[in-house]
Amino acid sequence: MPLIQSLRKNRTLWITLAVLVLLFVTAIQGMSTKDWVVTLLRSLSVGAVTFLVASGFSLIFGLLDVLNLAHGTLFMIGAYVGWTVYIRPDTFVDLLTPAAFIISGFVLGPVWKMLLDRLRLPQRVSRIWPWVGLLLAVAVLLVILPSYPVAFWNVAQYDQSPVTYGFMADQGQRIIPDAASFSGSPVLALIGLLLGGLLGTVSLAGLGRASNSGFESASGLKIPWFSIISYLALILIGLAAFLFNDSITQFLFGLDTTWLFLFAVVTATLSGAGLGAVMEITLVRPLYIRPIYQLMLTMGLSAIGIEVVRALWGRPEFVMPKPALFTGSGEGCPAETLSAWLANHCTTITVLGGRVRVYNEIVLPIIGVIVLVAVWILLQRSRLGMIIRAGVQDREMVEALGINVRRVFTMVFALGVGLAALGGALAAPSTGLSNGMGEHFLLNALIALAIGGLTSYPGAAVGSVLVGLFEQFIIKYGQIGIQLPFMAEPFKPTPPLVPASTVLLMVIILLLLPQGLFGRKE
Amino acid sequence: MDNILEVHDIHTNIRQYHILQGVTVSVPRGSITALLGRNGAGKTTTLKSILGLTPPSQGKVIFDGRELRGMRSFDIAALGIGFVPEHRAIFRDLSVAENLKIAERRKGDLARKQEMIFTLFPDLKRLIHLPGTHLSGGQQQMLAIARALVPDNRVLLIDEPSEGLAPVIIEHMIAAIRQLSADSTVLLVEQNFIVASQLAESYVIIEEGRSVKDGKMADLVNDPQTIQRYLGAA
Numbered sequence: 001m002p003l004i005q006s007l008r009k010n011r012t013l014w015i016t017l018a019v020l021v022l023l024f025v026t027a028i029q030g031m032s033t034k035d036w037v038v039t040l041l042r043s044l045s046v047g048a049v050t051f052l053v054a055s056g057f058s059l060i061f062g063l064l065d066v067l068n069l070a071h072g073t074l075f076m077i078g079a080y081v082g083w084t085v086y087i088r089p090d091t092f093v094d095l096l097t098p099a100a101f102i103i104s105g106f107v108l109g110p111v112w113k114m115l116l117d118r119l120r121l122p123q124r125v126s127r128i129w130p131w132v133g134l135l136l137a138v139a140v141l142l143v144i145l146p147s148y149p150v151a152f153w154n155v156a157q158y159d160q161s162p163v164t165y166g167f168m169a170d171q172g173q174r175i176i177p178d179a180a181s182f183s184g185s186p187v188l189a190l191i192g193l194l195l196g197g198l199l200g201t202v203s204l205a206g207l208g209r210a211s212n213s214g215f216e217s218a219s220g221l222k223i224p225w226f227s228i229i230s231y232l233a234l235i236l237i238g239l240a241a242f243l244f245n246d247s248i249t250q251f252l253f254g255l256d257t258t259w260l261f262l263f264a265v266v267t268a269t270l271s272g273a274g275l276g277a278v279m280e281i282t283l284v285r286p287l288y289i290r291p292i293y294q295l296m297l298t299m300g301l302s303a304i305g306i307e308v309v310r311a312l313w314g315r316p317e318f319v320m321p322k323p324a325l326f327t328g329s330g331e332g333c334p335a336e337t338l339s340a341w342l343a344n345h346c347t348t349i350t351v352l353g354g355r356v357r358v359y360n361e362i363v364l365p366i367i368g369v370i371v372l373v374a375v376w377i378l379l380q381r382s383r384l385g386m387i388i389r390a391g392v393q394d395r396e397m398v399e400a401l402g403i404n405v406r407r408v409f410t411m412v413f414a415l416g417v418g419l420a421a422l423g424g425a426l427a428a429p430s431t432g433l434s435n436g437m438g439e440h441f442l443l444n445a446l447i448a449l450a451i452g453g454l455t456s457y458p459g460a461a462v463g464s465v466l467v468g469l470f471e472q473f474i475i476k477y478g479q480i481g482i483q484l485p486f487m488a489e490p491f492k493p494t495p496p497l498v499p500a501s502t503v504l505l506m507v508i509i510l511l512l513l514p515q516g517l518f519g520r521k522e
Numbered sequence: 523m524d525n526i527l528e529v530h531d532i533h534t535n536i537r538q539y540h541i542l543q544g545v546t547v548s549v550p551r552g553s554i555t556a557l558l559g560r561n562g563a564g565k566t567t568t569l570k571s572i573l574g575l576t577p578p579s580q581g582k583v584i585f586d587g588r589e590l591r592g593m594r595s596f597d598i599a600a601l602g603i604g605f606v607p608e609h610r611a612i613f614r615d616l617s618v619a620e621n622l623k624i625a626e627r628r629k630g631d632l633a634r635k636q637e638m639i640f641t642l643f644p645d646l647k648r649l650i651h652l653p654g655t656h657l658s659g660g661q662q663q664m665l666a667i668a669r670a671l672v673p674d675n676r677v678l679l680i681d682e683p684s685e686g687l688a689p690v691i692i693e694h695m696i697a698a699i700r701q702l703s704a705d706s707t708v709l710l711v712e713q714n715f716i717v718a719s720q721l722a723e724s725y726v727i728i729e730e731g732r733s734v735k736d737g738k739m740a741d742l743v744n745d746p747q748t749i750q751r752y753l754g755a756a
Contacts, residue, residue, distance in 0.1 A: 390613040397611040402599035
């Protein structure tokens with residue numbers, strides 16, 4: 001009975017899905033099995049990456065009501081960070097120390113809050129000192145950072161540019177550049193970084209207090225051990241990276257590229273999550289009462305992010321080679337069966353007569369499914385997930401239950417941006433790196449979400465797959481032509497029709513179901 | 523008698539509107555106090571101001587000797603104030619069990635209170651795995667009250683529990699609220715004067731954002747003039 005009831009209730013949804021399946025079946029009629037298998041797997045690959053962007057975007061929008069237009073840029077930054085860790089581990093290790101030292105101050109947030117609660121400063125002083133402190137911190141860091149040795153590529157010089165490093169690595173030649181060295185005193189530099197970071201973060205905490213003065217915390221007397229311990233841990237990581245710089249770099253360069261790739265993806269995801277958390281706390285949070293400003297903010301951040309990436313990595317596109325696990329060649333390749341692939345790790349594998357790239361068309365969709373299931377379990381089974389689902393519907397009520405929704409906001413923002421960065425790092429070996437890669441996938445993700453219903457998690461998955469299918473099948477028909485009954489010649493869609501087709505799909509679905517496939521009627 | 527909750531001359535603005543213009547309410551420990559008044563008088567806003575959901579700009583809110591004004595609402599709630607809002611605010615996408623579970627402030631809250639909650643509302647036990655969407659209005663109201671009972675709350679703020687419910691269910695609701703007031707204090711907003719008069723021991727009348735009259739419910743019931751004047755037909 002419940003099945004029939006749900007069928008009747010969601011009539012339009014099922015009819016729409018049935019029509020889409022019918023369309024799909026007719027679409028594959030004119031194709032050879034080989035072609036449609038390959039195209040189908042490509043669609044799933046695009047769908048998986050789109051899903052990583054879309055799911056994070058919809059989680060953030062659902063709970064926080066923030067349309068994060070910088071999501072595509074953060075996806076791109078994830079790709080560039082992943083590339084850097086993968087191709088230039090030496091740069092990554094060099095950057096680890098200053099990054100850990102400067103960031104470490106942030107985890108002391110609760111300590112600053114407690115100290116500032118104790119310290120009762122006059123109104124005027126507490127208004128001015130954070131700005132002074134912030135300026136001082138910036139000045140200190142500006143003096144120290146340029147002389148801090150980081151082995152870097154050179155965007156202006158072709159043979160030392162990311163393009164060259166990426167290309168050489170793709171050819172199997174890993175260049176290990178010379179290590180940079182100090183021009184001043186290393187100890188002074190370290191102390192300066194530490195002090196600059198501390199001063200900066202305490203000033204930011206002071207700024208936060210000045211803007212909502214009078215707020216008193218209920219847990220003001222507990223000593224925040226957790227944040228003190230994580231502070232010490234970060235300092236230790238920074239020091240270790242400094243003292244054992246050479247051996248860590250050697251170790252990473254000597255690592256099998258599969259492990260290095262995994263490490264790069266994890267690092268990109270974590271730095272994305274960290275970036276997301278910092279972005280939410282410092283920039284998004286003050287603007288919850290002004291949604292339009294938030295929109296402008298994320299738009300501006302997106303533009304700034306793109307420019308920063310251009311300044312650091314340059315404008316030209318470059319490649320990220322696939323890890324060793326997926327670059328086997330020679331005899332026995334392309335692999336005919338899974339066991340043959342396991343023996344040779346071929347780049348390509350034959351599926352039902354079609355030749356597909358293992359990483360792009362097999363691994364990416366699998367990771368997409370893994371992330372889909374993992375986040376689904378997080379949402380359905382954990383307390384955090386319960387709070388997120390409840391908060392999407394009624395934030396005020398969640399707060400009235402005594403739950404610190406703001407902290408959950410930060411976690412969800414970090415999770416969403418982390419997912420985007422993961423998507424970027426994973427997509428990079430298949431799509432290459434370019435400044436515009438974020439915009440493309442953000443547009444895809446937005447269309448996918450509109451199709452699936454903006455805040456619905458299964459909707460994001462279905463929408464992403466549909467967008468992937470439309471995009472890839474139209475591209476395929478651009479090559480082989482589609483036989484339409486009223487045309488003498490096979491019709492070949494031109495490249496501009498590719499994005500247009502997904503938009504058209506969105507328009508049709510929204511006309512039938514204004515809430516999207518899985519959206520809730522308001 | 524000592525008061526567990528004291529609201530002293532609070533003023534609250536929502537956007538440019540000055541909604542509360544001096545509300546004073548004293549809630550004696552272990553009793554039921556009713557906030558009465560016409561639609562739009564500011565009763566719901568008073569409850570929300572106590573919780574800090576619409577923070578008051580002036581005045582004092584003192585809970586068990588502690589000033590609440592300036593605190594964030596989740597910190598206020600965590601001190602032991604349960605909220606049963608207007609229109610119930612059940613989480614639709616969560617099952618009945620999850621709706622109760624989410625209200626836990628410490629691990630094991632629900633396990634300890636489960637029996638008490640199910641004796642009070644036997645229906646909920648039967649519906650425990652259904653999503654919130656599938657409940658009727660009365661069942662949602664029971665769930666909303668049950669949710670406020672999961673953690674150790676010392677005061678319950680209950681907004682319009684009888685709204686939109688059938689008379690039989692209202693009877694049940696009255697019995698339940700009376701029973702739970704044995705353990706905690708209740709501040710009740712109620713349009714339905716008959717329900718309020720059956721439950722509350724004392725009352726405060728709010729009109730146009732000001733508290734204008736308070737006293738014992740027993741006196742108010744015998745004062746048709748006041749009822750007529752502030753509450754309309756009774």
